[in-house]
Amino acid sequence: MVTEMRRKPAIRSVNTARLVYLLICELAGAAIANHIGGPDKIWVGIVVGLVVAAFFILVETLMKQFTLRGFSNATVGLLIGVFCAWLLSRGVISLIEATLSGKVEQLEALVLAIHVTLYSSLGFLGAVLALRSGGDDFSLLIPYVRFHKESTPGPPLLMDAHVITDSRLFGVLNAGFLEGNLIIPRFVLEELHIMANSPSASRRARGQRGLETLERLQKNDKFRITIHDSESDRGSDTHDARLMHVSRLLSARLLTTDDNLTKAARLQAITVLNINDLNQALKPKIAVGERIRLPLVRAGKDEHQAVGYLPDGSMIVVNNAANKINTTQDVTVISTLETEAGTMVFSELFEREE
Numbered sequence: 001m002v003t004e005m006r007r008k009p010a011i012r013s014v015n016t017a018r019l020v021y022l023l024i025c026e027l028a029g030a031a032i033a034n035h036i037g038g039p040d041k042i043w044v045g046i047v048v049g050l051v052v053a054a055f056f057i058l059v060e061t062l063m064k065q066f067t068l069r070g071f072s073n074a075t076v077g078l079l080i081g082v083f084c085a086w087l088l089s090r091g092v093i094s095l096i097e098a099t100l101s102g103k104v105e106q107l108e109a110l111v112l113a114i115h116v117t118l119y120s121s122l123g124f125l126g127a128v129l130a131l132r133s134g135g136d137d138f139s140l141l142i143p144y145v146r147f148h149k150e151s152t153p154g155p156p157l158l159m160d161a162h163v164i165t166d167s168r169l170f171g172v173l174n175a176g177f178l179e180g181n182l183i184i185p186r187f188v189l190e191e192l193h194i195m196a197n198s199p200s201a202s203r204r205a206r207g208q209r210g211l212e213t214l215e216r217l218q219k220n221d222k223f224r225i226t227i228h229d230s231e232s233d234r235g236s237d238t239h240d241a242r243l244m245h246v247s248r249l250l251s252a253r254l255l256t257t258d259d260n261l262t263k264a265a266r267l268q269a270i271t272v273l274n275i276n277d278l279n280q281a282l283k284p285k286i287a288v289g290e291r292i293r294l295p296l297v298r299a300g301k302d303e304h305q306a307v308g309y310l311p312d313g314s315m316i317v318v319n320n321a322a323n324k325i326n327t328t329q330d331v332t333v334i335s336t337l338e339t340e341a342g343t344m345v346f347s348e349l350f351e352r353e354e
Helices: 002-037 039-062 068-100 107-132 135-140 169-174 186-196 201-219 239-250 259-267 275-282
Strands: 157-159 182-185 225-228 253-256 272-274 291-299 306-309 315-319 328-339 342-349
Touching: 002 039, 068 107, 157 239, 169 201, 169 275, 182 186, 182 239, 186 201, 186 225, 186 239, 201 225, 239 253, 239 259, 253 259, 259 272, 272 275, 291 315, 315 328
Parallel strands: 157 182, 157 253, 182 225, 253 272, 315 342
Antiparallel strands: 291 306, 291 328, 306 315, 328 342
């Protein structure tokens, strides 16, 4: 049901465009038939207009996944193929005319056939090769020159609903650690809207927080947010599959906090930035013998122990410090223990040498 709701806006727009095009074709066919054959032939023009419109609508349906970027690549490839055909035809036609002149009766028809074959074949090959090539391959056409948008400092960042609803997102972006235009697929935006209207209080809170984060980003001149409309190859594709499809389509980095999506995307050679990985990398590495200034806030498991917390939430147990609770002390790390819940750190009060 959610998938159908996501598709409705795009389907309505496309169907409206098809209907308008169909009406224009029928009106044009009727007008041409009336001008040529009179009022009695108007029905012929309407039928011809309907056939023409149906043909091009069928072509448009078959090209559903053909994007504007693909069209521009195909155009460049077609021009290259036609240019190569023009160069090749100069020599081939001259050779044929010099060799077969006076020996073949229909030399002009042969020359025309060769022209059509060369231009159509090389144009087709050029367009197909361009569609199969990556964006960097076009730099071979003009050596040592690459084109970049001035407003795009790096590959775009494709954000999913998990990262948008994460309270850390705005701080990470605002700090300047990540650069690039921000892209949000429309189906992700619709998912946030559904979450914000959910009967579940926690889900509704996450959806509202995500929409508020997007509003803050949009009001900030440092960021450029683009809503991208894209449909996957199959309507049965999962939400994660659609995200990876759009990421490959736009050559974008995928920004998320979903560990399962991160693993699946990296298996498909998609660049993934997981904020959880950044959080783990920024956690301080505590070594044995290190001295730490630590506020002691509560008693430990044993009577003589006190417990304090680092700014990142790491817990440190201090031996023989029960009488120092609610004070800030210098402690020395004596051991660390890795557990499923994280790293446990044990320490003692720092003793100054006389």
